Amino acid sequence: MSTVTGTRHLLRLILRRDRLLLPLWVLVLAVLPMSYAASFFELLQTDAQRAAYVTGTARNPSIIALLGPLYGDSIGALTAQRSGFLLVIVALASLLTVIRHTRTEEEAGRRELLGSTVLGRHAGLTAALLVTYAADLLLGLLTTAGLIATGLPATGSVAYGLAAGLTGVVFATIGGLAAQLTETAGGGRGIAIAVLGGAFGLRLVGDTAAHDWPSWLSPLGWAARVRAYEGERWWVLALPLAATVLVAAVAYPLSVRRDLGAGLLPPRLGPATAGRALSGPFGLAWRLHRGQILWWSVGFGLLGLILGGAAQAAGRSVEGNPQLEEIMARIGGATGLADAYLGATLSVAGLAATGYGVQAALRMRSEEIAGRAEPLLATGAHRSTWLLSHVLFALLGPVVVLAVTGLAAGLTYGQSVHDVSGQLPRMVGAGLAQVPAAWVLAGLAVLLYGLLPRLASAAWAVLAVCVLLGQLGAVLNLNQWLLDLSPFTHTPQVLRDTWSPTPLYTLPAVALALALAGLTTFHHRDVPTT
């Protein structure tokens, strides 16, 4: 029996379980670059229109920070840049898929059941990786085909498709490694997402700073450096391949050396009695959520420091280009540019913090499914108290995380422009301005949990649609009423000169109404609903 015996059966099992999810993300992520290209062809028909977009938008440091560098002014180059953020989503989907089929299975004990059948030691990891690699390469293939179909050159389209697919492959392997390190799937996801965040940070710094060596260290920076459509550098594709082999070479021995169910870091003993704080739902919720609040704050604090530190350089990067300087002067000069950069990057932090809020709210659902809610609700704790103890952290979490981001950005940006006392409150305000939209989606998650518990995770789908609306809105010229459906459309741009404070109380009011409706419906339903 070889170490991969049974991989074929596991492959079929994974494909059966993911028959909807997998094709969905592959298809959506493959279609988006094509739609970007199509709309560029439609909107930028003359050279003048293209030049205006390049100088006004594509070379804007805040756009470069979010999406990546621009290597030319062809439609192909613009499309490749515009698709930059999709690489983050491809990477995220890939690593989550691998962890879902490795550590999650092991934690749930299903792996043990399968492990007792004829199954090689490496079969589990191999099957999860193969499925995800195949999905990523299919995504690359479809992307290439779609881009060629819009009329872009075939060579560049192949280069871009390969680069996107291989980015997914690298992060799938990173997910496979992270799954070996901790005992829980949550811990593994945390590590892999932290690596993704680090890669994003490196790329962001490298692309906006004078020297781009940090981007060369980031697996998210390689795809752009293939320079699709602008004199392809095929050798760069060797970087993701080499990284994949390297990471897999670490993950495989680990998966064999450790015991089933165990992680690398041994579990520690806890206290024999509970402290005074742990005596009710709120004490328990604090214990369950505090680790996440801490780590998210640390991560976002670092991100804030980087963003704030890079802002001034981003603002000055147009110096020496009279044409750009003139355009930038109109929006407030280097300061205006730095503000635009900070506003755009903080809004991405806002999206991530929303994800945190949704996940904290859905913690209730996983507690219920795992059977941990039932014994608690059979004590003197009121249902509402239990629900509110989790909702508190779903609402408070984004506030803390975004305040920390703003604080850190204010510190480093203030330092660089010698105005800490002035910039610190501004940046904290800009961070906190993202909170109301995050609350709306957290409120929606609470309502879904109370009303339609089986569909509670649809809150993620709503978040994804809102993010896509934001990404696609400007490019596809979507109707304003459609864009208005997303709470993020209403987030006030407080770093600009004029902005309306209305959403600062209408959005929280909507969030409150949603959460209250969730509370009421939860009060009247069966627990557990499975």
Place this chain on the structure above:
Amino acid sequence: METPIEVSGLVKTFGRTRALDGLDLTVRAGEVHGFLGPNGSGKSTTIRVLLGLLRADAGAVRLLGGDPWRDAVALHRRLAYVPGDVTLWPNLSGGEVIDLLGRMRGGLDPKRRAELLESFELDPRKKGRAYSKGNRQKVGLVAALASDVELLILDEPTSGLDPLMEEVFQHWVRRAKRDGRTVLLSSHILAEVEALCDRVTIIRNGRAVESGTLGDLRHLHRTSIEAEVAAPLDGLAELPGVHDLRVDGHRVRFDVDTAALDTALRRLTELGVRSLVSQPPTLEELFLRHYESASAESAPAEAVQ
């Protein structure tokens, strides 16, 4: 003194499935009441209705003199519940969970908590994720048995415990009874029920089919006998209390009521016994027999409908 649990005509449906179909259940103060039934018969559903977690569709339910749905919080301070599959928070130690649950009920007796930890041989410092199935179950049991409550609701609490720990569990349930507490013990382990329970209710398909003391239910008991005899067989079939007789040459197989066991064995030894296997009925067999007769009675009525 009030009756701790009084259920009559309880109906609970999930979509098109009728999980409880007119269930009656009465648990008297100070007794250990066995709640028996195969998987999926509605035991856990009944208990969740009693705990106010599920809402009854029809029927009357009284728990400790109150309405389990409306007065949930006040009633929960007076009871402790152990589910059949205790799941713990991965990052909380067993001791923390015991204290948390105890404090959220009516409080915990620290002396009894220490005694329980010792007799169940449970290390309270381990994190939730490090416990085996049996040890997770012990965490739930210690938390419930150490709580100062009047009523214990135990839903198949000993699943995953080894025989030694089963003994310890029985000791503590007896002690709880001595302290004047009422216990509802859902189980499908007949030995456990026989050792502990004053009265028993058997349910099938969401309906109570039998309720009474264990003595009342003895008539359900039959022992199955498999033997090889020296002489050709006769005179067994006519004996009262012998059922399902099958003869294959010198080999014989039959079931016999406890009351007729002595007579049947006498008859066998007269024939010359070469080998003998006797098996007390498993709970499943007991159910099957009881259910077969029950469905035979109800079948014509259903056919008319």
